[in-house]
Structure formats: structure tokens, C-alpha cells
Amino acid sequence: MDKKTINWAGFSKKTPKERAIFLERLDLSADSVATLEQEKLLPLDIANQMVENVVTRQALPFSVVPDVLVDGKVYQVPFVTEEPSVVAAASFASKIIKRSGGFKTHQDKRQMIGQVALYDVDNKAQATRAILAKREELLNLANSAYPSIVKRGGGACELIVEEKGDFLIVYLSVDTKEAMGANMVNTMMEALVPTLEALSGGKSLMAILSNYATQSLVTSTCQIPLRYLSRKPDEAEQLAHKMALASQLAQVDPYRASTHNKGIFNGIDAVVLATGNDWRAIEAAGHTYASRKGSYQGLSTWSYNSSTKMLEGTLTLPTPIATKGGSIGLNPSTRLAHDLLGQPKATTLAAIITSIGLAQNFAALKALTSTGIQAGHMKLQAKSLALLAGAAESEVAPLVKELIKQPTMNLAVAKQLLEHVRQAD
CATH class of the missing domain: 1.10.8.660 (Helicase, Ruva Protein; domain 3)
Structure with a gap:
């Protein structure tokens, strides 16, 4: 059945078993249907191989936010969270934003960044010139350390050198394709160490991936007509102005920005967890990005366009999400999550996740500036x-x-x- 034609009305009123049966209307795999019908969880023997000192498994609620419209396509978005109201708020916001035309997203590239920090470099300027003169050779050396990614169309793309304090830091940008790429990038960076030490005359302190994924920025936007804020025109316009002011408050006050961004991550973390990704890496990247201007600020912005009578929202976030690798294929519920989403590419999943963050933020600001959240x-x-x-x-x-x-x-x-x-x- 076409996912766009499914009527989700009353979904929240069903029992968990009824919801599971309802989801079978989607074009799910046999494995996903079995997970729903049999309530299959992560097997203990597999959990024991994933991390150390395993004694059991922790279960969290697995929910669905239906009909999220992103870049013209509708998605049924899996949420894993224990916090009340998060799923309801995301569903409420996504429904309004779908009626308003949905989310539009943009991303220039999807690359991860690794770094080698060199110290005891006597002449940093000379070392920089020597390293940059061998840029192509260094890129080839990095790719030879992980040839399988090159075969898939990815690999090392760019190398730059920066002097920071006592260090000379070499940064490498890598197209990791569908993987998050931590092991891939770390392998490449370590392969560069002997050559970089020889070229710089210094020593390597460390060679490792950075979670500050500024080469994986995703921007999601939406426009919401006033009629969806309130049936009363005057009240709707006042609410739009107040939501824009709330956005401004998060730009100037770090105490508000912290809670503002936590609300964004309520939704983002729920999808990241559901899809088997590293929520700690996404949080680290997001909070660092929120501080990029020298003070901690809100990640989203909202403004009222009086000409179009629209409330306009924007969220930009480093979103280094993966659809392959790690433990993504090991957990039955994680496989179900990707199936519910239609097996998206990493770039598509990043667009969905960033859009969910904006939806969550919309719901929170609307509640805070109208009825209150309590x-x-x-x-x-x-x-x-x-x-x-x-x-x-x-x-x-x-x-x-x-x-x-x-x-x-x-x-x-x-x-x-x-x-x-x-x-x-």
C-alpha cells in the first residue's frame, strides 16, 4: 500500500498490539513483521558480543511518529525514548508542518573529519609548506589504508593544515558513504602519521576522528501559515511574534539556549537511538556547533514574515548519521526502524532527523508561549x-x-x- 494513502487517524488510541498489526500495512520485510508480531528484542548472546560485562538488556519504548513530510516524501519515523510527551509533540508538529508543505532540507556534502596533532615542530610555517606540497600523495596514502571505501566511491577528499597554539594540526576530510566512518577515518589518520612526522620534523600526539562534523551540515526549514497557530487571526499573529521572540531569547541567553537545544535533541536522539546510531556523537557535534560563535546559542531560529503571514523555522546541525556499519544490522528493532523509513540513504536519514529536531522545537515553543508546558x-x-x-x-x-x-x-x-x-x- 502507498504510505501516503494510509489513514493514521486514531493510531494513538489503539493498543500496542493493534498498532503493530496496523504497521503491517506498510511494505515491511518479513523480518520486520516478525519483530512486530513476536516482539523480538536484541538477543543476549549478540548483546554480549557488542559490549563488555553484559548481564541483560535495557528495553525502551519504541514508537512511531507518522506522516512526516520531508523534501516531498512522507516518512513513518521511529522514536525510541522514555520521556513522556516527546512522541505526542513531534506528531502534533509534524502534522501541522505537513499541511503547511512539509520540511525542505539542504546539505552540501557528507564528509567526516580526522586530525593528526603534531607537536615539537620547530618551524611550523616550513612544516606546513612541506605537508601541503605532498597533499596529493598524502590523500593517496590515506586511501590506500582503506581501499574498500574508494571502491564504493568514497575516500579522502581534502587535506588542510592549521597552526593552533603549540600544535600543527593536519585535518583530513573523508567521504565515508553510508557508514559513520570512525574506524575508517582513524585507520587513515594513523596511516599518515609516519609521513607527517617526517615532513614536519615533529611528533604525533594523536591521530583520530573528530565528532565535530562540520562537513556534514544539514539544514531543515519550514513555513507555517498563521491559521495553523490559532483559529483567531489576532491571536495567531501574536503567537508567531512570541515564538520569534523565544527564538531570539535562545540566541542571547545560554540558560535558555541549553533547554531550547535539549528540546530539539528530545526528537533527534529518539530517532538516532531507534536507527542504531551514536547519539553521543550527534549531541557532541550539535552542542559544539551551538558554541561556534563564542557563546552557547540556540540551534534553531524562528521568524515571523509579515509579508507572507508565515512563521518560518530553520535548523542547521552537523548530522553524521549512518545506515551501514557498527551495530546497525545486529538489533531486530533497529532493522525494523530502517525498514519503517524505507531503507533510506545516510543523507536522507540525516535530513529526516534534522527535520524532526525542528518539529520538536516548534511544538515546544508553541506550548511555552501559549498555554505553557506544565x-x-x-x-x-x-x-x-x-x-x-x-x-x-x-x-x-x-x-x-x-x-x-x-x-x-x-x-x-x-x-x-x-x-x-x-x-x-
Whole structure:
């Protein structure tokens, strides 16, 4: 069935089993269908080979944000997160943005950066000239250290040298194709060390990949007509102005910027985790990029265009995402995530993830500048307390309703109210 024609109305009201059956309408592989039907998790014997000292596995909720429109194509986006409201907020925002024309993305290239830090270099200017004179030979040397990537159309692309403090640093840009490329780049950098030491007369302190992937920048934009902010024109325009002001606040106040960006990563991390990627690398790159102008700032910007009556959002982020390599093929739920997305290329997955970050940010700013964010959080907190109190599935809704009425919500109150709910039945 064409994914664009599926009616997702009421998806959130279904049971997990009903949602799993619903997803089988998509063009999923037999492996993915089995994962859904049998609730297949990462096998313990495979987990034991992935990291050290394994004793069991940690399970997290695996959700879907439906119908996210990116560059003219609709995606069903997998989320892995334990934080309440994240999936609901992303779904809400993505639905509005789809009606507004969806996300548009841009990326110039997708390359990773490695570095060799040289020290005890007596004449850095002379060493720089010597290294740059051998640039082509060094690029070939790097590629010979990892010939398989060259066969796939990737490999070392560019080499530059910079003097920073006591160090002379050689940077290498590498097209890693579908892989994140840490091992690939590290292998290349280490292969360059003997030649670089000979050319510079110095010593290598380290040779390693940088997670600050400024050669893998992705920009996502969207435009939202005022009518989607509020049915009342005056209220909608006021909200657009307030959201633009909230964006400005994140540019001038690092205390706000920290929470602003955390909200962006609520969605980004959820997709990165679902697709088996390194969320720590994405966070490191993003937070470094947020500080590129000398102070920590919000990663997204929102402005109100009074001529078009549009709220316009932009998010630019280093997004070195992979679709091959690492542990991506080992986990059944990770394979399901890629299948739900239609087995995207790394560049496409990066575009989706960056767009999700912008959607998450839109939902947060809209809530903060209108109704406030706490009302929704309190309902979700009540639900968590209900579950901790031992409420069965049929008891959660009535218990949450009673909890919200209380001046104080805690586990003791939840347990007491649960008894009342059970007596009423």
C-alpha cells in the first residue's frame, strides 16, 4: 500500500498490539513483521558480543511518529525514548508542518573529519609548506589504508593544515558513504602519521576522528501559515511574534539556549537511538556547533514574515548519521526502524532527523508561549504515578483523572486514590 494513502487517524488510541498489526500495512520485510508480531528484542548472546560485562538488556519504548513530510516524501519515523510527551509533540508538529508543505532540507556534502596533532615542530610555517606540497600523495596514502571505501566511491577528499597554539594540526576530510566512518577515518589518520612526522620534523600526539562534523551540515526549514497557530487571526499573529521572540531569547541567553537545544535533541536522539546510531556523537557535534560563535546559542531560529503571514523555522546541525556499519544490522528493532523509513540513504536519514529536531522545537515553543508546558507535563506525571502505584491498564485513565484534581501529586496519594477507584468498580 502507498504510505501516503494510509489513514493514521486514531493510531494513538489503539493498543500496542493493534498498532503493530496496523504497521503491517506498510511494505515491511518479513523480518520486520516478525519483530512486530513476536516482539523480538536484541538477543543476549549478540548483546554480549557488542559490549563488555553484559548481564541483560535495557528495553525502551519504541514508537512511531507518522506522516512526516520531508523534501516531498512522507516518512513513518521511529522514536525510541522514555520521556513522556516527546512522541505526542513531534506528531502534533509534524502534522501541522505537513499541511503547511512539509520540511525542505539542504546539505552540501557528507564528509567526516580526522586530525593528526603534531607537536615539537620547530618551524611550523616550513612544516606546513612541506605537508601541503605532498597533499596529493598524502590523500593517496590515506586511501590506500582503506581501499574498500574508494571502491564504493568514497575516500579522502581534502587535506588542510592549521597552526593552533603549540600544535600543527593536519585535518583530513573523508567521504565515508553510508557508514559513520570512525574506524575508517582513524585507520587513515594513523596511516599518515609516519609521513607527517617526517615532513614536519615533529611528533604525533594523536591521530583520530573528530565528532565535530562540520562537513556534514544539514539544514531543515519550514513555513507555517498563521491559521495553523490559532483559529483567531489576532491571536495567531501574536503567537508567531512570541515564538520569534523565544527564538531570539535562545540566541542571547545560554540558560535558555541549553533547554531550547535539549528540546530539539528530545526528537533527534529518539530517532538516532531507534536507527542504531551514536547519539553521543550527534549531541557532541550539535552542542559544539551551538558554541561556534563564542557563546552557547540556540540551534534553531524562528521568524515571523509579515509579508507572507508565515512563521518560518530553520535548523542547521552537523548530522553524521549512518545506515551501514557498527551495530546497525545486529538489533531486530533497529532493522525494523530502517525498514519503517524505507531503507533510506545516510543523507536522507540525516535530513529526516534534522527535520524532526525542528518539529520538536516548534511544538515546544508553541506550548511555552501559549498555554505553557506544565499542564501537559502534569498529566503525563500523573500517568507515571498511576503506573508506579500498580494501576492496571483499565485503571490508569480514571486514576489520572482523580490525580490531576489533587493539590499534591505523589506516589502515596496515587496508591490511596487507586484503592478508591477499585472500590468504585
